[in-house]
Amino acid sequence: MAAPLPLSGGLLSRPLAWSRRHLFNSPTNAVMTVVVLWLLWATIPPVVDWALLKAVWVGDPAACRAAGGACWAFVGQKYRLILFGIYPYEEQWRPLLAIVLFIVLMLVSAHPASWRRWLFWLWLSGLALVALLMWGGVAGLPFVANDRWGGLPLTLVLSTSGIVLSFPLAVLLALGRRSRLPAVRAASIAYIELWRGVPLVSVLFMASIMFPLFLPEGVTIDKLLRAQLGIILFTAAYVAEAVRGGLQAIPRGQAEAAEALGLGYWQKTRLIILPQALRLVIPPLVGQFITTFKDTSLVIIIGLYDLLSSTKVALSDPQWRGFYVEGYIAAAGIYFLFTFSMSRYSQYLERRLNRGRI
Amino acid sequence: MAEPRPAASSRRWWNDERARGILYQLLLLLGVAGLGWFLVGNTLRNLEQRHIATGLGFLDREAAFGISEHVIAYSPTDSYLRALVVGLLNTLEISVLGIVLATLLGVVMGIARLSSNWLLARLATVYVETTRNIPLLLQLFFWYQLITEGLPVPRQAFDIFGVVFLSNRGLKVPAPLWDGPMLAVTLAFAVAVPASIVLTGWAGRRQEATGRRFPTGRVGAGLIIGLPLLAFLGGGAHLRIDLPHLTGFNFSGGATLSPEFAALLVGLVVYTGAFVAEIVRGGILAVPHGQTEAALSLGLSRLQVLRLVLLPQSLRVITPPLTSQYLNLTKNSTLAVAIGYPDLVSVANTAINQTGQAVEGVSIIMVVYLTISLALSSFMNWYNRQVALKGGAG
Numbered sequence: 001m002a003a004p005l006p007l008s009g010g011l012l013s014r015p016l017a018w019s020r021r022h023l024f025n026s027p028t029n030a031v032m033t034v035v036v037l038w039l040l041w042a043t044i045p046p047v048v049d050w051a052l053l054k055a056v057w058v059g060d061p062a063a064c065r066a067a068g069g070a071c072w073a074f075v076g077q078k079y080r081l082i083l084f085g086i087y088p089y090e091e092q093w094r095p096l097l098a099i100v101l102f103i104v105l106m107l108v109s110a111h112p113a114s115w116r117r118w119l120f121w122l123w124l125s126g127l128a129l130v131a132l133l134m135w136g137g138v139a140g141l142p143f144v145a146n147d148r149w150g151g152l153p154l155t156l157v158l159s160t161s162g163i164v165l166s167f168p169l170a171v172l173l174a175l176g177r178r179s180r181l182p183a184v185r186a187a188s189i190a191y192i193e194l195w196r197g198v199p200l201v202s203v204l205f206m207a208s209i210m211f212p213l214f215l216p217e218g219v220t221i222d223k224l225l226r227a228q229l230g231i232i233l234f235t236a237a238y239v240a241e242a243v244r245g246g247l248q249a250i251p252r253g254q255a256e257a258a259e260a261l262g263l264g265y266w267q268k269t270r271l272i273i274l275p276q277a278l279r280l281v282i283p284p285l286v287g288q289f290i291t292t293f294k295d296t297s298l299v300i301i302i303g304l305y306d307l308l309s310s311t312k313v314a315l316s317d318p319q320w321r322g323f324y325v326e327g328y329i330a331a332a333g334i335y336f337l338f339t340f341s342m343s344r345y346s347q348y349l350e351r352r353l354n355r356g357r358i
Numbered sequence: 359m360a361e362p363r364p365a366a367s368s369r370r371w372w373n374d375e376r377a378r379g380i381l382y383q384l385l386l387l388l389g390v391a392g393l394g395w396f397l398v399g400n401t402l403r404n405l406e407q408r409h410i411a412t413g414l415g416f417l418d419r420e421a422a423f424g425i426s427e428h429v430i431a432y433s434p435t436d437s438y439l440r441a442l443v444v445g446l447l448n449t450l451e452i453s454v455l456g457i458v459l460a461t462l463l464g465v466v467m468g469i470a471r472l473s474s475n476w477l478l479a480r481l482a483t484v485y486v487e488t489t490r491n492i493p494l495l496l497q498l499f500f501w502y503q504l505i506t507e508g509l510p511v512p513r514q515a516f517d518i519f520g521v522v523f524l525s526n527r528g529l530k531v532p533a534p535l536w537d538g539p540m541l542a543v544t545l546a547f548a549v550a551v552p553a554s555i556v557l558t559g560w561a562g563r564r565q566e567a568t569g570r571r572f573p574t575g576r577v578g579a580g581l582i583i584g585l586p587l588l589a590f591l592g593g594g595a596h597l598r599i600d601l602p603h604l605t606g607f608n609f610s611g612g613a614t615l616s617p618e619f620a621a622l623l624v625g626l627v628v629y630t631g632a633f634v635a636e637i638v639r640g641g642i643l644a645v646p647h648g649q650t651e652a653a654l655s656l657g658l659s660r661l662q663v664l665r666l667v668l669l670p671q672s673l674r675v676i677t678p679p680l681t682s683q684y685l686n687l688t689k690n691s692t693l694a695v696a697i698g699y700p701d702l703v704s705v706a707n708t709a710i711n712q713t714g715q716a717v718e719g720v721s722i723i724m725v726v727y728l729t730i731s732l733a734l735s736s737f738m739n740w741y742n743r744q745v746a747l748k749g750g751a752g
Contacts, residue, residue: 022476183383199689
């Protein structure tokens with residue numbers, strides 16, 4: 001493909017051949033390579049200069065302002081506020097443990113061998129454990145009201161509960177959408193399409209200002225739980241569509257065989273259809289989790305202190321004004337760590353599934 | 359089935375599948391109605407206790423709050439209804455502009471990711487992976503703070519040829535004054551675009567019927583450029599432009615892209631562009647390479663291969679997911695409320711805070727977005743049918 005190289009055998013011959021094939025294989029590509037190289041040359045040195053060479057790693061705001069580079073000292077100073085919000089300082093090992101617990105649960109769920117019925121119950125008990133840890137009030141742990149929860153644990157609680165607790169409703173909705181009973185089908189379609197048609201912001205507004213009006217006198221639910229309920233109801237519509245995809249992928253013969261064996265609707269669904277369908281739902285569910293994980297950042301609009309909110313609180317410190325780029329990079333890095341690894345994982349799952357199919 | 363049925367009297371009604379089905383549906387309807395009755399009853403009682411008015415009567419009252427950006431005339435003495443319409447128009451403005459720009463960026467990036475140029479493909483991949491994996495709201499905050507704090511004050515604004523100014527007050531651009539030929543040019547443009555679409559349809563039908571070809575591209579371009587040009591020349595060929603200039607501490611004249619609008623637009627376009635890029639890439643990869651080779655061996659030119667063979671097949675794959683991205687962008691524009699751009703949600707939020715009529719306010723937001731969602735998805739479904747295989751199985 002490449003023309004014979006004058007330097008063949010020389011030290012530079014392989015990189016040269018590579019660049020000829022991948023960067024300069026046509027006049028247009030050569031021009032584009034030059035443009036991109038110029039762009040990189042114009043941007044990377046200043047960025048490296050700012051982020052590494054002139055950066056201040058430890059110090060006070062004055063040192064940062066004097067250096068003119070990135071102020072990583074700000075992140076070092078505020079990382080506990082960013083990570084845990086206004087959770088009581090000396091009790092912050094509890095949210096840290098909660099984060100570790102979440103990561104362990106995610107790693108366990110990543111293995112296909114764990115895609116069984118107990119996985120749902122494992123998550124449910126994991127969430128209960130996290131709630132116990134965060135609230136406390138038992139086993140000598142001081143009670144922490146949930147208006148002091150914040151940072152990454154809150155983001156993780158909102159998003160994982162959003163997926164896990166919406167799952168039973170989502171399965172019912174997905175089955176309902178494929179039901180032969182017209183009223184059940186209509187109700188499921190109406191639920192799914194209504195929630196999918198409105199933006200999450202309006203759902204959160206509804207949770208924060210309308211839910212209190214819905215409740216009978218004397219009953220109140222605090223803001224975090226209302227937001228969580230809103231996220232669950234909202235996510236259920238999307239998860240239901242993912243489950244429906246899984247149901248559609250099961251060949252009709254399976255249902256017919258189950259019916260021929262004399263199984264009723266619920267036996268057929270519980271024993272034959274769902275165990276096969278829900279395994280197929282895992283990859284789209286990972287995608288939905290990434291979306292929900294990012295979307296929980298909207299709770300800042302109704303005044304909850306998730307990861308993004310606590311970053312903004314850290315940025316509002318008058319002593320450290322102006323280091324917003326560093327603060328947002330730190331928060332973005334945490335989000336990226338979770339979402340990027342999950343999206344890589346879901347790509348791997350898709351490849352794995354396709355390999356099985358071909 | 360052929361078995362003799364048991365006598366009707368010995369069959370219990372709950373063993374009949376149809377009767378059970380009707381029972382389940384009745385129970386569901388009763389449950390939904392009961393829940394509705396419970397919620398509505400509680401809400402009415404709570405509203406009465408808090409002395410909050412109900413109904414849409416507040417829409418006629420004076421809004422008494424200002425809206426910084428409005429497409430139609432608006433002042434605080436106008437009604438809530440007009441304020442909400444102003445907010446809706448702002449939402450539509452940012453959504454339409456965002457959809458157009460995100461599509462352009464996404465198509466370029468999607469093609470770049472498939473480029474044989476290693477450097478370009480890597481750069482596009484880095485763009486897609488970073489923007490997709492960071493919450494949109496974080497990006498919006500970043501852009502907004504970058505514009506309001508990172509950019510210089512108007513006196514030290516970056517300027518391009520002294521007519522375009524970029525400062526922390528937003529982007530100032532020259533604006534044509536809407537008098538004389540400008541109106542005629544716009545009208546001519548509005549006529550030329552549908553005319554060339556109709557012409558393309560006619561030319562296609564004629565070619566299918568008679569085999570004679572019509573230079574659609576050239577005539578269409580002539581229409582779209584020529585008609586407005588004629589109108590411009592006919593209208594006296596003069597154009598008045600309002601140039602922005604510095605007066606005191608800020609600019610006057612010209613058109614402004616406010617920091618809020620700019621941050622929201624940049625954020626939405628950059629974020630959605632990454633998703634569009636992935637869809638475009640998937641659509642292109644979905645057409646087997648053999649199609650290109652076969653078309654080339656038939657003697658079609660590269661451009662013809664793209665236009666007649668690749669694009670029609672890719673569009674079929676691209677359209678459905680693209681629709682949901684357009685809907686996402688429209689719904690994501692509600693994040694405007696977090697950076698203070700007066701979209702529908704942010705205006706409705708102010709109205710709710712002033713009147714206390716949360717139920718009506720949130721319902722208005724939801725109904726409007728449902729309408730937009732349904733309208734856009736039915737349009738895209740119609741478009742999808744246009745590009746779908748005709749007479750195919752499905």
